[in-house]
Amino acid sequence: MNFHVLTLFPQMIEQTVNTSITGRAVKNEKISLQTVNIRDFADNKHMRVDDYPYGGGAGMVMQPEPVYRAYESVKSHSLAAAQGKRPRCIYLTPQGKVFNQTMAEEFALEEELIFLCGHYEGIDERVLEEIVTDYVSIGDYVLTGGELAACVMIDAISRFVPGVLNNEESSQFESMQDNLLEYPHYTRPEIWHEKQVPQVLLKGDHDKIQSWRLEQSMKRTRERRPDLLAQNRPVTVAYFSPTEGTRKAAELLAMGLTQNPRYLDLTRRKFRKQIRRFQEQELLVAAAPVYGGQLPRLEEGLFTNLRGNHTPCVLMAAYGNRHYDDTLAQMKEILTSRGFVCIGAIAPIIPHIYSEKLGAGRPNEQDREVFRRFSVLIKRRIQDAEDKGFVEVSVPGNPKPEPKAMKPVEKHFIRESCTNCQACVQKCPVNAISRETLEISPEKCMSCMRCVKVCKANAREFDASQVRQYLESNYSVPREIEYF
Numbered sequence: 001m002n003f004h005v006l007t008l009f010p011q012m013i014e015q016t017v018n019t020s021i022t023g024r025a026v027k028n029e030k031i032s033l034q035t036v037n038i039r040d041f042a043d044n045k046h047m048r049v050d051d052y053p054y055g056g057g058a059g060m061v062m063q064p065e066p067v068y069r070a071y072e073s074v075k076s077h078s079l080a081a082a083q084g085k086r087p088r089c090i091y092l093t094p095q096g097k098v099f100n101q102t103m104a105e106e107f108a109l110e111e112e113l114i115f116l117c118g119h120y121e122g123i124d125e126r127v128l129e130e131i132v133t134d135y136v137s138i139g140d141y142v143l144t145g146g147e148l149a150a151c152v153m154i155d156a157i158s159r160f161v162p163g164v165l166n167n168e169e170s171s172q173f174e175s176m177q178d179n180l181l182e183y184p185h186y187t188r189p190e191i192w193h194e195k196q197v198p199q200v201l202l203k204g205d206h207d208k209i210q211s212w213r214l215e216q217s218m219k220r221t222r223e224r225r226p227d228l229l230a231q232n233r234p235v236t237v238a239y240f241s242p243t244e245g246t247r248k249a250a251e252l253l254a255m256g257l258t259q260n261p262r263y264l265d266l267t268r269r270k271f272r273k274q275i276r277r278f279q280e281q282e283l284l285v286a287a288a289p290v291y292g293g294q295l296p297r298l299e300e301g302l303f304t305n306l307r308g309n310h311t312p313c314v315l316m317a318a319y320g321n322r323h324y325d326d327t328l329a330q331m332k333e334i335l336t337s338r339g340f341v342c343i344g345a346i347a348p349i350i351p352h353i354y355s356e357k358l359g360a361g362r363p364n365e366q367d368r369e370v371f372r373r374f375s376v377l378i379k380r381r382i383q384d385a386e387d388k389g390f391v392e393v394s395v396p397g398n399p400k401p402e403p404k405a406m407k408p409v410e411k412h413f414i415r416e417s418c419t420n421c422q423a424c425v426q427k428c429p430v431n432a433i434s435r436e437t438l439e440i441s442p443e444k445c446m447s448c449m450r451c452v453k454v455c456k457a458n459a460r461e462f463d464a465s466q467v468r469q470y471l472e473s474n475y476s477v478p479r480e481i482e483y484f
């Protein structure tokens, strides 16, 4: 991330940013800072950059030309300009949109940012119209200039730049992303001024510690910032994932959305049968694998037991590098008709169940970056909905395609190896394996490979060589994640 700051007081910025964690990040080249003194671009021998306001009144106004020239000096060698784009230029002003954590995360996705700091009564409106892309305030009070505000923003944005924070400092798992305040922290000694550290923190039960921390965060937010609590949105990830690929991709996405995801495993028959209701103030992530370009066909349907109440939902169709075809459209149809508003959709690539080559190693580092961008986009859409309501996203594909005849995959059962543990019987998502004979019913089986995956004795094999050959000769070029 390259920060450029147009200012009359470069030292103020340099001294602050080159200190502590941001200072370390500058040294380690995770961020860079370039200040530009607007006064260097004055066009008079006295180096004045301000003048009296037209129409009279108190104070002075910064003239447009020095500001414009200072901006041009940065723009001329900016990455954005090299790509024929306008660089993002943030004007710090109490009249701007109030800065928050989602905005910090969003700005951190840029490669470079230009900050414009005003002084006196402000800057001539005409130059602002030409160069500014974002008007941002750091709070409802008036500072003497934009410099402190720029430093605040640079600090908060830098925390989201990869490599700026080390593992201990990492911003990934903090509660502010859920609009919650942090839980209280304690360190040694265990008793101080006769005050004891809460017992739960001393016992090492991580599940209990996590729920205690969440409870404390909620309590604190309720007491100190009830306005924030109103924006907290519990996230549930409902997934169908016989071989874990979809679940792993959904977990990655959830990490960017919340610190406390709830999971609903629809691979399990009983969870597909229970009706689950969601409130408007929640978010559903619905994730499914793609089978032959469609949603897996299940007797009782998939996602059909979920009920929204204008609940926003994000769709994920995970596929093995061929195509997701109609899957997102089908998911949208099912969920919309059940009270959800689909506000985003993503089609990540995961390992193909019939080929070790297709989708190998996916999601990879680059995919994680796409997930990060997508989750920030979703958070932005949720925040924007406060004023405008949720906007339904369009997705490609046929919402009601004809069922496709899938070539069955040959299955082998190595009876000698079987220990009769019944894992395959219990875990088959479609109840296709006989408890007594352990035979697979060809009518019910959807060739999902779950029985192969869960068999510890390696007593089950699928022969997918024909379909594998076809897939590998036609779909080996790695695809990129698409999102909407």
Ligand code: ADE
Binding pocket: 092, 093, 094, 136, 137, 138, 139, 140, 141, 142, 143, 144, 145, 146, 149
């Ligand atoms: N300049 C003066 N006051 C400001 C504020 N509150 N936020 C951002 N920039 C400012």
